[in-house]
Amino acid sequence: MALIVQKYGGTSVGSVERIEAVAEKIAKFRDRGDDVVIVVSAMSGETNRLTAMALEMMEQPTPREMDVLLSTGEQVTIALLCMALEKRGYGARSFTGGQVRILTDEAHTKARIREIDSTRIMAQLDQQNIVVVAGFQGVNENGCITTLGRGGSDTTAVALAAALDADECQIYTDVKGVYTTDPRVVEDAHLLSSITFEEMLELASLGAKVLQIRSVEFAGKYKVPLRVLSTFEEGPGTLISLEEDTAMEDPSIAGIAFERDEAKLTVTGVPDVPGIAYNVIGPVSDAGIEVDVIVQNVAADGTNDITFTVKCAEGDRTKAILDSVSNSLEAREVILDKKICKVSLVGVGMRSHAGIASKMFKALAEENINIQIITTSEIKISVVIEEKYLELAVRALHSAFELGDPDAENSIN
Numbered sequence: 001m002a003l004i005v006q007k008y009g010g011t012s013v014g015s016v017e018r019i020e021a022v023a024e025k026i027a028k029f030r031d032r033g034d035d036v037v038i039v040v041s042a043m044s045g046e047t048n049r050l051t052a053m054a055l056e057m058m059e060q061p062t063p064r065e066m067d068v069l070l071s072t073g074e075q076v077t078i079a080l081l082c083m084a085l086e087k088r089g090y091g092a093r094s095f096t097g098g099q100v101r102i103l104t105d106e107a108h109t110k111a112r113i114r115e116i117d118s119t120r121i122m123a124q125l126d127q128q129n130i131v132v133v134a135g136f137q138g139v140n141e142n143g144c145i146t147t148l149g150r151g152g153s154d155t156t157a158v159a160l161a162a163a164l165d166a167d168e169c170q171i172y173t174d175v176k177g178v179y180t181t182d183p184r185v186v187e188d189a190h191l192l193s194s195i196t197f198e199e200m201l202e203l204a205s206l207g208a209k210v211l212q213i214r215s216v217e218f219a220g221k222y223k224v225p226l227r228v229l230s231t232f233e234e235g236p237g238t239l240i241s242l243e244e245d246t247a248m249e250d251p252s253i254a255g256i257a258f259e260r261d262e263a264k265l266t267v268t269g270v271p272d273v274p275g276i277a278y279n280v281i282g283p284v285s286d287a288g289i290e291v292d293v294i295v296q297n298v299a300a301d302g303t304n305d306i307t308f309t310v311k312c313a314e315g316d317r318t319k320a321i322l323d324s325v326s327n328s329l330e331a332r333e334v335i336l337d338k339k340i341c342k343v344s345l346v347g348v349g350m351r352s353h354a355g356i357a358s359k360m361f362k363a364l365a366e367e368n369i370n371i372q373i374i375t376t377s378e379i380k381i382s383v384v385i386e387e388k389y390l391e392l393a394v395r396a397l398h399s400a401f402e403l404g405d406p407d408a409e410n411s412i413n
Contacts, residue, residue, distance in 0.1 A: 001033040001034055001035065002034050002035070002168065003034070003035045003037070003164060003165070003166045003167050004029060004034050004035070004036055004037070004166060004167060004168055004169075004170060005036075005037045005038075005039065005157050005158075005160050005161040005166045005168075005170070006026070006029075006036065006037070006039070006157070006169075006170045006172060007038075007039040007040070007041075007135060007153055007154060007156070007157035007169070007170070007171050007172060008022050008038065008039075008040050008041070008172045008231060009041045009044075009153065009171075009172065009173050009174070009231075010041045010042055010043060010044035010045070010046070010047075011044045011173070011174045011231075012172050012231035013040055013041065013043055013044075013077050013080075014043050014044035014045070015043070016080065018231075019077070019080050019081050019084050020084050021231075022081065022084075022172075022231065023081060023084035023085050023087075023088060024088075025172075025231070026038060026085065026090075026130060027085070027088055027090060030090055030130060035125045036130050036131075037121060037125070037131045037132075037133065037160060037166070038081065038130065038131065038132045038133065039133050039135040039153055039156050039157040039160060040074060040077040040078055040081060040132065040133075040134065040135055040153070041073075041074060041077065041135050041136060041153040042070075042073025042074050042076070042077060042136070043073065043076065043077055046073040046076070047070055047073050050069050050070055050072070050073060051066075051070070053069075054066060054069055063108035063109045064108050064144060066108070066109055066147075067137075067144075067146050067147045070136075071096070071097070071134070071136070071137040071145050071147055074096075074134035074135055074137060074153070075096060075134055077134070078094035078095070078132045078133065078134050079094050081094070081132050082130075082132050085130055085132075090130055091127065091128060091129040091130065092129060092130040092131075092132060093124050093129050093130075093131055093132065094132045094133075094134075095120065095121075095131065095132070095133050095134070096133075096134045096137065097133070097134055097135075097136075097137035097138040097139065097145075097156070098137070098138065098139040098143070098145060099120070100116070100117070100120050100121055100133055101116065101117035101120070101139070102116050102137070102138035102139070102156065102159070103115045103116070103117075103138060103139065103140070103141065104138040104139065104140055104146045104148070105140065105146075106140050106141075106142075106146075107146070108144075108146055108147070109146075109147055109149060110147075110148070110149040111138060111140070111146035111147060111148055111149070112148070113138060113148070113155065113156075113159045116159055116160060116163040118160075118163045118164050121133075121160070121164065122164070133156065133160065134156075135152060135153025135154075135157065136148055136152035136156060137152070137156075138156075148214075149214075150212065151211075151212025151213075151214070151215065152212070154171060154211060154212040154214075154215035155212060155214045155215045155218055157169055157171065157215070158215045158218045158219045158222075158224055158226065159218055161219075161224045162218065162219075162222035166224070167225070168225045168226075168227055169219065169226050169227070170227045170228075170229055170237075171211065171215075171226065171228050171229070172230070172231040173210070173228065173229075173230065173231065174230065174231065174232065175210060175228075175230060176191055176229070176230045176233060176235050176237065177191050177192065177210075177228045177229060177230070177235070177236075177237040177238030178191075178192050178195055178200065178203070178208075178210050178228055178238040178240070178255070179191055179192065179255070180192065180253075180254070180255045180256065180398065180403040180404075181255055181256040181257070181258075181394055181398055181403070182208075182258075182394075185258075185391050185394050185395065186394060186398045186404070188398075188404035188405055189398070189403075189404070189405075190403055190404060190405035191238065191405070192238050192254065192255070193236065193238065193239065194238065194239045194240070194241060195238060195239075195240055195254050195255070196240070196348050197216060197219060197220035197226075197240055197241070198220075198348055199254040199255070199346050199347060199348055199379065200216050200240045201213065201216045201217060201220065202257070202344070202346045202377075202379060202380050203254070203255055203257045203346050204216055206257035206258075206259060206342070206344040206346065206380065206382065207257045207258050207259035207260075207342070207344070208257045210228055211226075211228065211240075216240070220242075223242060225239065225240075225241050226240040226241070227239050227240070228240070252347050252349035252350055252353035252356055252401075253345055253346070253347040253350075253356070253401045253403060254346050254347040254348070254349075255346055255403070256343065256344065256345055256346070256394055256397055256398055256403070257343075257344045257346060258341060258342065258343045258344065258390055258393075258394055259341060259342045259344075260312075260341050260387060260390065261311055261312045261313070262292070262310075262311070262312060262340050262341055262342050262384070263309065263310055263311070263312045263314070263315030263318070263336060263337065263338045263340065264307060264308070264309050264336075264337040264340045264373070264384060265307070265309075265310065265315070265318055265319060265322060265334065265335065265336055265337075266305060266306070266307040266333075266334070266335040266337075267280050267305070267306045267307075267322055267326070267329065267331050267333075267334055268303075268305045268331060268332045268334075268335065269299075269303045269304075269305070269330070269331055269332030269333065270303060270305075270306060270329050270330060270331050271302070271304070271330055272298050272299075272302050272303055272304045276304060276306070276329070277296060277306060279325075279328075279329055280306045280322070280329060281294065281306075281308065283322075283324075283325055284308075284310070284318055284321055284322070287317070287318075287321055289310055289311075289314045289317065289318055289321075290310065290311065290314075291308050291310055292308070292309040292310065292342075293308060293309045293342070293373050293375045293382065293384060294306070294307070294308040295307045295308070295373050295375075303332075307373060309340070309342070309373070309384060312338055315336055315338050316336070318336075319334055319336040322334040339386060339387045339388070340372065340384050340385065340386060340387055341384070341385060341386075341387040341389075342382055342383070342384050342385075343382070343383055343385060343390065343393050343394060343397070344380050344381065344382040344383075345360055345380065345381045345382075345401070346379060346380045347379060347380075348379050350378065350379050350380070350381075351379065356381065357376070357381055359400060359401070360381055360383070360397060360400070362400075363396045363397050363399075363400035364385070364393060364397070366396070367389070367392055367393065367396045369385055369386075369389045369392065369393050369396075370385065370386070371383045371385060372384045372385060372386075
């Protein structure tokens, strides 16, 4: 018998029929003797519907009241799922985040979990009940409802698994698991049987959408075995753990991530003096804009070109900030390019495998793809290229590193 925490996302519980199917899946685990704690999201589209109503009411709803409103979506799902389980003869109890005492900080709409009181959940499990908890939400020390931000239900599930010392946390979604890259871009993308927390965290931060970054961080910190599976198809999914899978044919690369939502800014001709990088980046950061890749080039005439990337939606605002300080920077020009993307190779095996970078650059060169920026870490190499070459680059790299699985069925549903 095991203690398993399962999370079902919005598409998994998107209708009464799908909630019924989830109840059937949960019943199989209970029938084999497992203790089961379920975390659910709001039904697909519900959060958008509630947000639209709030915006009809006022242009900028207060964060506190948005939390009260949006938390109701999960409350609907937990009740319906418990009804579906009870109809099948299983004891089931639903709880909001506040009822199981998921205590968060004060930051409405983007709260972080501080602690969880597992007493109530354990009491229900002792009574052989299935516990169904609303994801995405908690309460602060004043008893006010808070929400955890985008992907917060994943974080709820992992946090509960850590607090309960669960044997495994299973994230059910609309894909079979974690692939070597997006199967919609590369048809023979390979479903990974396992991947390390380090690799998954890099892939998530670099554009892979399978798991929310905070949930992976949480799982890695508390050593919670995390598995990604499909709600709609049977299969083992992908296990995310501390252990490196040495059975892979080429352990140097786990996967390829990409991000379309990038804009590049270049400030040309600034003086090559101490503090110039801060004078360029500082005003951007002060405006709350997150800077990603940064490159500085020194010219023969003693000037610098400083290039960095931001989210595409922040491109125009960032350029306006730089234009406003360009005179004080003595810059020749500020250039904005929104037609770029970032492609990244990720793998813990890079630590011990030489030649990864040269192989990557060769594969891109053979497709006449020009690299604009290169950045590296211990287990990743990222390049910025023209957006029109994104899919070609991903396919070329996937082939060059022999990541494909020609015998696999790669349906993403």
